[in-house]
Amino acid sequence: MAGTGLPRVLGQSAESGPGTQATRRAWPEGSSDSLSSGGSDSDESVYKVLLLGAPGVGKSALARIFGGVEDGPEAEAAGHTYDRSIMVDGEEASLMVYDIWEQDGGRWLPGHCMAMGDAYVIVYSVTDKGSFEKASELRVQLRRARQTDDVPIILVGNKSDLVRSREVSVDEGRACAVVFDCKFIETSAALHHNVQALFEGVVRQIRLRKDSKEANARRQAGTRRRESLGKKAKRFLGRIVARNSRKMAFRAKSKSCHDLSVL
Ligand SMILES: Nc1nc2c(ncn2[C@@H]2O[C@H](COP(=O)(O)OP(=O)(O)OP(=O)(O)O)[C@@H](O)[C@H]2O)c(=O)[nH]1
Numbered sequence: 001m002a003g004t005g006l007p008r009v010l011g012q013s014a015e016s017g018p019g020t021q022a023t024r025r026a027w028p029e030g031s032s033d034s035l036s037s038g039g040s041d042s043d044e045s046v047y048k049v050l051l052l053g054a055p056g057v058g059k060s061a062l063a064r065i066f067g068g069v070e071d072g073p074e075a076e077a078a079g080h081t082y083d084r085s086i087m088v089d090g091e092e093a094s095l096m097v098y099d100i101w102e103q104d105g106g107r108w109l110p111g112h113c114m115a116m117g118d119a120y121v122i123v124y125s126v127t128d129k130g131s132f133e134k135a136s137e138l139r140v141q142l143r144r145a146r147q148t149d150d151v152p153i154i155l156v157g158n159k160s161d162l163v164r165s166r167e168v169s170v171d172e173g174r175a176c177a178v179v180f181d182c183k184f185i186e187t188s189a190a191l192h193h194n195v196q197a198l199f200e201g202v203v204r205q206i207r208l209r210k211d212s213k214e215a216n217a218r219r220q221a222g223t224r225r226r227e228s229l230g231k232k233a234k235r236f237l238g239r240i241v242a243r244n245s246r247k248m249a250f251r252a253k254s255k256s257c258h259d260l261s262v263l
């Protein structure tokens with residue numbers, strides 16, 4: 001049901017991978033956006049989102065927060081696929097989040113994973129340079145696998161709470177996103193920081209590609225009405241400056257890779 005603020009993790013299907021279990025919990029960061037149970041995965045209106053990334057970077061932690069599943073035995077039972085609807089910009093969207101990368105003894109082949117997503121979330125840990133390099137590799141693999149498709153890719157630097165053991169700076173993450181033409185966000189699954197923004201951003205990125213220009217313009221108009229005057233002025237100035245120099249244009253792009261509500 002929309003408006004209840006309750007997520008639901010649905011059961012498994014042949015397509016959706018290992019078993020899942022129903023559970024209920026509100027978004028940790030608190031939001032006016034509401035949540036409800038998702039549809040079936042054969043439904044085209046359900047967006048398939050794949051989590052990719054090196055081992056141990058926090059893919060499952062992020063997926064569980066999305067699914068409203070607590071760590072511990074419940075998480076073990078919940079499996080690797082989370083089906084849930086969220087309200088974004090006043091409209092409901094159903095997401096199926098797959099946390100199946102390189103799991104289940106190779107049942108989910110990398111090629112299959114790379115072919116099935118409507119959006120990809122490539123996760124690295126900001127405390128692990130190797131995982132950052134792996135993220136670039138995955139981006140290249142994805143580009144190869146989906147040459148003709150314009151699928152949204154969001155690069156996620158997780159574990160931002162581990163300040164002292166950071167090995168990858170925000171600037172490095174952002175530069176990588178600019179070079180590889182994807183969006184970028186840092187999260188902390190441990191603190192539940194930016195997790196909601198990540199999945200709402202995924203929905204916006206999919207909509208910007210799949211829905212009509214009119215539908216997106218209507219949503220953006222709604223969002224901009226709520227935007228502060230200062231933000232509006234900044235965006236306007238940014239556009240003027242970007243027009244004036246290529247270097248500035250690169251800078252503007254590097255700023256916009258943080259904005260998951262624009263292409
Ligand atoms: N401090 C901190 N620890 C985290 C964060 N996200 C995940 N972890 C921890 O990192 C470890 C690995 O997290 P997982 O979610 O299992 O990582 P994964 O990417 O699913 O790993 P694989 O399934 O092995 O590929 C666990 O001990 C988590 O508790 C975070 O944001 N901050």
Ligand SMILES: [Mg+2]
Nearest residue numbers: 059060061099
């Ligand atoms: Mg995992």
